[in-house]
Amino acid sequence: MKEENLKRQSFFRLLKYTRKYKIRLFIGLISGFMVGGSLLGGLVWLPNLMFGVDAKKEVSNLVKQELSISDEPKVNLETKTSAISADEEKKEEETLQIRVLTKIANYLDVPVKDKAGNVTWQLFAVSVLAFLLLIAFRATCIYLNRFFMRWVGAKVVADLRNEVFKKLMTQSLRFFGKNDTPQLISKCTNDTAMLQAAIASTIADATRCPIEILACIGSIYIVCSQENDYSLIIILFFILPLSILPILLIARKIRKIYQVAFKKIAIVVARMYETFTNIKLVKSLHNSDSEIKRFEEANDIYFKTIVHGLRIHLLMNPLMEVFALGTILIFFVYAYSQNIELKVIMTLIFSAAAGYEPIKRLAKITTYYQRSMAAADRYFDLLDNDPDVVEKENPIVLKSFEDKIQFKNVNFSYVENKQILNDISFEIKKGDIVAFVGATGSGKSTIANLIARFYDTNSGTITIDGHDIKDLQINSLRDLIGIVSQESLMFNESIKYNIAYGQDSATYAEIEEAAKKAKAHEFIVDSKHGGYDSVVGEKGNKLSGGEKQRIAIARAILKNPPILILDEATSALDTITERLVQEALNGVMEDRTVFAIAHRLSTIKHADKIIVLDNGNIVEQGTHDELLAMNGRYKILHDTKFD
Secondary structure, eight states, rough: OOOHHHHHHHHHHHHTTGGGHHHHHHHHHHHHHHHHHHHHHHHHHHHHHHHHHHHHHHHHHHHHHHHHTTOOOOOHHHHHHHHHHHHHHHHHHTTHHHHHHHHHEEEEEEESBOTTTTTTTTHHHHHHHHHHHHHHHHHHHHHHHHHHHHHHHHHHHHHHHHHHHHHHHHHHHHHHHHSSSHEEEEEIIIOOOOOHIIIIIHHHHHHHHHHHHHHHHHHHHHHHHHHTTHHHHHHHHHHHHHHHHHHHHHHHHHHHHHHHHHHHHHHHHHHHHHHTTHHHHHTTTTHHHHHHHHHHHHHHHHHHHHHHHHHHHHHHHHHEEEEEEEHHHHHHHHHHHHTTOOOHHHHHHHHHHHHHHHHHHHHHHHHHHHHHHHHHHHHHHHHOOOSSOOSSOOOOOOOOOOOOOEEEEEEEEEEEEEEEEEEEEEEEEEOOOEEEEEEEEESSSHHHHHTTSSSOOSEEEEEEEEGGGGGHHHHHHHHEEEOOOOSOOSSSBBBHHHHHHOOOOHHHHHHHHHHHHHHOOOHHHHHTTOTTTBOOOGTTTOOHHHHHHHHHHHHHHHHOOOEEEESSSTTSSSHHHHHEEEHHHHHHTTSSSSEOOOOGGTTTTTOOOOEEEETTTEEEEOHHHHHHHSHHHHHHOOOHHHH
């Protein structure tokens, strides 16, 4: 029940995002009210057009009355009307449109009737022009209403995308490890796209349709009051809810269906993402047909879910047609049975027809609303995920590293009941080069991740210069750390962009110097790559593994951090290139604290301290020579040419 209440809050949470754009929202709302007002005015003015149908008869009767009193002085139409006897008051009321138009004609100085006693074309043209002006005014208001409301809707969705992306950027690596990337992409794109399609396209109608419906009901009420017969309005209110019944019956199911549909399209995206990112493996094993079959199966499941939703969605329109037209027919049968005049019936027809369209649009809005709320539920579920790594209030800004890094009784696990580090304790002084060795899964990279606070420890503390890293500003901590990992990550941008990533103020000369130190300059400027402005391709697929690794090293060199983490940084290099890069790294590592994680012992033999890990435990530590003398785990790794 509590979860369901949270779901219902999605709509109101969306509304809060419109507050920043209240001026545009206000203009859109006022325009929507004016649409309804102009519609009411047009429907009320409609009898003035119908006046032309019966005008000849009515005006001729007035002319005859005037001619029958030949000895009376000439008087205008209003004076004559005031002289009509009480017995003819009802007939005089029927000429209300004539009197209104007569006043307009007198004001514009145009004749009321021609020689034959008919209404003049000028007066009828004035009536048509007035109606046309109302229609033009209504069209302008509709434009303003739709533009400003859709602008607000589109802007709100843009803000939602920005907010969810910003929230994802605050999440820890643990979060991304637990959530599939395609699912996250689907929520950020497909779900927000559905919000945009629903909110931006229907928010205008949602504010305007109720006003238009009230305007139509108001015009019918005015007609009923003029006829002094309120039974019509009573019948209308009694049978009108029947036309809304399909909305209430169907709309509930739509939200649940589209919640399922959003999950299915995320699976389709996942299939594409996994196949494309592993395309080399797929091709090498001739498994394209199998991947096509998997994708088609996922896509077919999504298709069937969408069709199920469409079946229910599209059922709403014909049901609306039957209920609404049935309502109108019953309404008019009653009107006909009461011998209501043609102009009154026509006014009722136009009012009912005009009212049916906003009711129909309101039904569509209800459908889109349920679809958008299904997307909003998923969106806010993602947005409400609190990050695992949280920066404390008023954190310490660490501007430099001066003393030492300490691990004190650190325990850590990525998932429950699967411990990665067990009671790890060690100390590293500034300027030390410390190497971590051990079999895969022993916890080497985990220690590096904890230093940069990509994850928080389960227990124990990590301190830098005596400060618990949980008390530090995260940005200031990571500003002190440079990382070169085994997987050289690249953006589909230029080489220059990838080297200077995170260092926006770096000059071209500084970028080039960093590349030279990383032994990357020569291959960057050769004819094959075309210089620093050449694009590396998705994940750097235009570069070899060694080239990508050297660009990553150049990136770390450009950052020039006091703490350097080398997570198997030379693993992708051949022997010759490794020697060149190692020489460069030896120069870069001077006066820095270095965490070196490597399989190749040749890269760590000269470390100040080597820590040997086994199943998350420190089993040995010391220099290369000291560890060999222990004749223990490190000696075994050394003798088996550990790589």
